[in-house]
Amino acid sequence: MDSLTIAPALISVDAPLDGFLDWGAPPPLKNPNMVEEAGLICETVSFDSFYNSSGDRFILPAGQKYKDKQKRGLKSALSVTTHWDREHDFSHTVLDIRSPHMKAALKATVPEYASFNIANKHISIRGGPWCLYHYRQELREYGEKLTKRDYEAGMHVHHLLSYMWETFSNETLNFTIWADDPLGEPALDHKTLWMVYRPGDIVFMREKRLAFSFKEMSRLNNSDWKLFGHHIDFDGSEYGFREINVSIKAYDGYKLLRELNAAPFNRLPESEQQALKKELMARGRRFIGLREKQYLWYDGKCNLWPDSSQTAVKSRIVVDHMAYKTWGSRAPEVFLEDGKTKFGIDAVQEKISEKELMLCSKAVLGYCLKDNRWAVFDIDSISDISFDSEAFGALMFPEEQKKQILSLVRVHEDDRLGFDDFVKGKGRGMVFLLYGDPGTGKTLTAEGISDHCKKPLLRLDASTLGTSVGSVESGLTKTFKLAERWQALVLLDEADIYLEQRKSKNLTHNGLVSVFLRVLEYYQGILFLTTNRINSFDRAFMSRIHLALHYPPLTHHSRRELWYLFLKRASPDSAESLRQAGALDKFANENLNGRQIKNLVRTASALAFSSDSSADGRISQEYIEWALQPMKQFETHMASVFQREQEGDRHRREESAVAEEDQKHELQDDEDDGFQRSDEEEYEEDEEEEDNLEENEPTPMEQHDSSSDQSSDDEDDEDEDSDTPPAKRQRVDY
Helix, strand or coil, rough: CCCCCCCCHHEEECCCCCCCCCCCCCCEEEECCCCCCCCCCCEEEEEEEECCCCCCCCEECCCCCCCHHHHHHHHHEEEEEECCCCCCCCEEEEEEEEEEHHHHHHHHHHHHCCCCCCCCCCCEEEEEHHHHHHHHHHHHHHHHHHHHHHHHHHHHHHHHHHHHHCCCCCHHHHHHHHHHCCCCCCCECCCCCHHCCCCCCCECCCCCEEEEEEECCCCCCCCEEEEEEEEEEEECCCEEEEEEEEEECCCHHHHHHCCCCCHHHHHCCCHHHHHHHHHHHHHHHHHHHCCCCCEEEEEEEEEEEECCCCCEEEEEEECHHHHHHHHCCCCCCCCCCCCCCCEECHHHHHHHCHHHHHCCHHHHHHHEEECCCCEEHHHHEECCCCCCCCCCCCCCCHHHHHHHHHHHHHHCHHHHHHHCCCCCCCCCCCCEEECCCCCHHHHHHHHHHHHHHHCEEECHHHHHHCCCCHHHHHHHHHHHHHHHCHHHHHHHHCCHHHEEEECCCHCCCCCHHHHHHHHCCCCCCCEEECCCCCCCCCHHHHHHCEEEEEEECCHHHHHHHHHHHHHHCHHHHHHHHHHHHCCHHHHCCCCCCCCHHHHHHHHHHHHHCHHHHCCCCCCCCCHHHHHHHHHHHHHHHHHHHHHHHHHHHHHHHHHHHHHHHHEEEEHHHHHHHHHHHHHHHHHHHHHHHHHHHHHCCHHHHHHHHHHHHHHHHHHHHHHHCCCCCHHHHHCCCC
16 A cells, blocks of 8 residues: 555545645544544443354444444443354453543543543443442542532533442442441452452562552453562662562352452451551561662572572571672563662662552572572571671681781771782782691681671682683682672682692693682682692792691690580580580590581580480580491491502502512513523534534545536636626635
């Protein structure tokens, strides 16, 4: 179709052309649904919409036929069309509101139509006109005032309400009996639940203890209801509305509204409303308060990305919405509805209302330090951290070393004492190397300093960083950036693989060490490296280390103190009684490291709590010995296994040495035999040659004849071969 061609039904042919054809613009358009005096007849007309035998839908007037069906329907204030499917079963109804007075009333009282263009459109409602019921009070008040100014316009609004009461007569009677009874608790059947959910009202989800603002609802396959709404959420930079939905399963008979999993808040008992309002507002204030990064404790279930199911977690966490959005980009993001932004991050506390506080989300975004994963936390399971102020002081190494560590940490935190490299951004980090046997307190040192400074501790090892150059570089870079953002300490446990001496033939390992050194050069935070061996230490790390601490094997005294320390944490009374009884000296005789002692105390504590006779959790010597027995059996078994392996290795080495010696002897014998055979063969050859010479030796007469003949032949040959050089004519006589 040409761009200037206009459908004839949309052209107003009444426009005078005055003999002039205007080719620059199309003729004025006229809306076929907007006729003169549209909707001014205060009546309701009904139509039926069917499919004919050809599969086309057609509309016939219900009840009586008008001469001009279309024009009559357009001039009526209300028209109701009942739609039937191809099997002639009921499908749905559509209410068309064309009365300008009714449309103006809806625009003024129903928020859904506040921005509706009533001048050029009619209002069409598919299904039950629930909004007329929900805003019946507002429509009544509007109509009463309108009648005083314009009686005819007021009659239109009255007619609209009359249509609503007639349409919902059965539902209204049922609702009045069950839900509006002042002497009983409100209840309702499943089919008419729509009557208690008005757009804009608060709905309380009892199981999740979450409130949202109701928007709309629909039936799923004529069975379950699905409610839609929104609550207030935070995406790291601004607060806005986020969509939420919940289903109400079908049920038989009548059910108390307060027992619904998504209950209308204003239908709950007054006492419960007050308690919930206080709870939800307090949580909303806390949600607003967590807009900045914070270091907290979590004890509950959460969604650890990428797992969809919830996981029970007890861990220190860092709440940081922006970091989640930046570095946890693979995790699901928070999307705010378009056009629903409410407050910026700075103005939220001044502008947010009490109702909006009740609608705040309970989901908090952050990082789980125990699992090294991004997570969505439940705000109700978040609390402040109880820092262990005695952990660092209880470490088993000299006080001078403790002072050194704390001094370096304080210097690093003081910007006035900052020292930069010649290249800006380099050399501002602080690296501690902790080396020694397992279980001597290396990891505990980093944890103790973390608690002493009240800073997060980011833990890394080969399992989190990987062993490829790419994974190590990306993992270290991300962790170091987070540490600088959160002012956290970083612990790289068992860092041997990244500290080992580079070799010319192992290019992959050389790449790991080089990447580690390069990323470390620009790190501006505090890093703890732990290792069990320094014999293969790459010398390039020596200049990067600010303080190296050696952790020697535990002595009898240090083991006894560790027993007392861990027992005191579990049960102070038990620790003191065992010390006075001399049991700690006995346990200190066992050659255990710190980690083993801690595990034994934990096991003994569990045994004490599980015993009926020790419900108070007192740890007796018996429980420690009980916990110690399987460990000693295991160590004995491992020692025997290790001894057998050593003996096996020794036997294999001895057998290998014997085999090598035998092989050497065999080779020597073969060589001697070869020499002996050579001598005998040479002797036999000489004997045989002598025999041959004796057999061929001529007699004196033969020798004389031969000599004469030879002389004659020589003379002849000499004559014949006079040109041959003498050397070539020489003969050898035997």
